[in-house]
Amino acid sequence: MSQISVTKSFSWDMSHMLAGHQGQCKNLHGHTYQLEVEVVNKAGQVQEVGPARGMVVDFKDLKNIVKDKIVNRLDHAFLYWSKSTADVEHQIAQLLQENDRKVVEVDFRPTAENMAQHFWELLENDLQELGLKLAAIRVWETETSYAEVRGE
Numbered sequence: 001m002s003q004i005s006v007t008k009s010f011s012w013d014m015s016h017m018l019a020g021h022q023g024q025c026k027n028l029h030g031h032t033y034q035l036e037v038e039v040v041n042k043a044g045q046v047q048e049v050g051p052a053r054g055m056v057v058d059f060k061d062l063k064n065i066v067k068d069k070i071v072n073r074l075d076h077a078f079l080y081w082s083k084s085t086a087d088v089e090h091q092i093a094q095l096l097q098e099n100d101r102k103v104v105e106v107d108f109r110p111t112a113e114n115m116a117q118h119f120w121e122l123l124e125n126d127l128q129e130l131g132l133k134l135a136a137i138r139v140w141e142t143e144t145s146y147a148e149v150r151g152e
């Protein structure tokens with residue numbers, strides 16, 4: 001039987017650096033990240049009654065969760081790897097924090113792959129409360145590069 005999903009896209013600006021990278025990405029730099037969140041509901045079909053009749057989920061409800069959990073927290077932040085192997089990353093984070101600038105600390109190297117995995121974990125519970133399951137998360141770091149996590 002076929003299954004129907006919906007996908008909503010988001011974007012925000014964020015800086016990071018990849019400690020240990022052998023090319024340009026070891027430098028402090030930024031991206032306009034694009035995130036695609038694809039969900040199905042438990043039946044794999046659209047809802048049959050109520051205000052979301054004919055919908056997997058109202059796009060607005062999906063938007064509110066993703067903005068709250070991810071986009072609003074990360075927009076215009078420096079994504080700081082707290083276990084970075086580069087001293088300069090700790091120094092930058094400290095300087096920004098002392099000057100009341102937006103720093104979001106994570107315990108993973110901030111690659112698109114690790115972000116996609118982390119976003120999956122951040123969204124899973126809230127979506128479950130709406131009767132939804134994640135089908136895929138895609139994190140676009142540039143116009144030509146993305147990482148994807150898919151459900152089974």
Ligand SMILES: Nc1nc2c(c(=O)[nH]1)N=C([C@H](O)[C@H](O)COP(=O)(O)OP(=O)(O)OP(=O)(O)O)CN2
Nearest residue numbers: 017018025031110111112113141142143144145147
């Ligand atoms: N597998 C991964 N490789 C790289 C990542 C990553 O998260 N996962 N990240 C970076 C850099 O942070 C940055 O995103 C550079 O990526 P890249 O695609 O190389 O960027 P370009 O500007 O060179 O893209 P073009 O469209 O090819 O010009 C590096 N690698």
Ligand SMILES: [Zn+2]
Nearest residue numbers: 016025029031
């Ligand atoms: Zn980058």
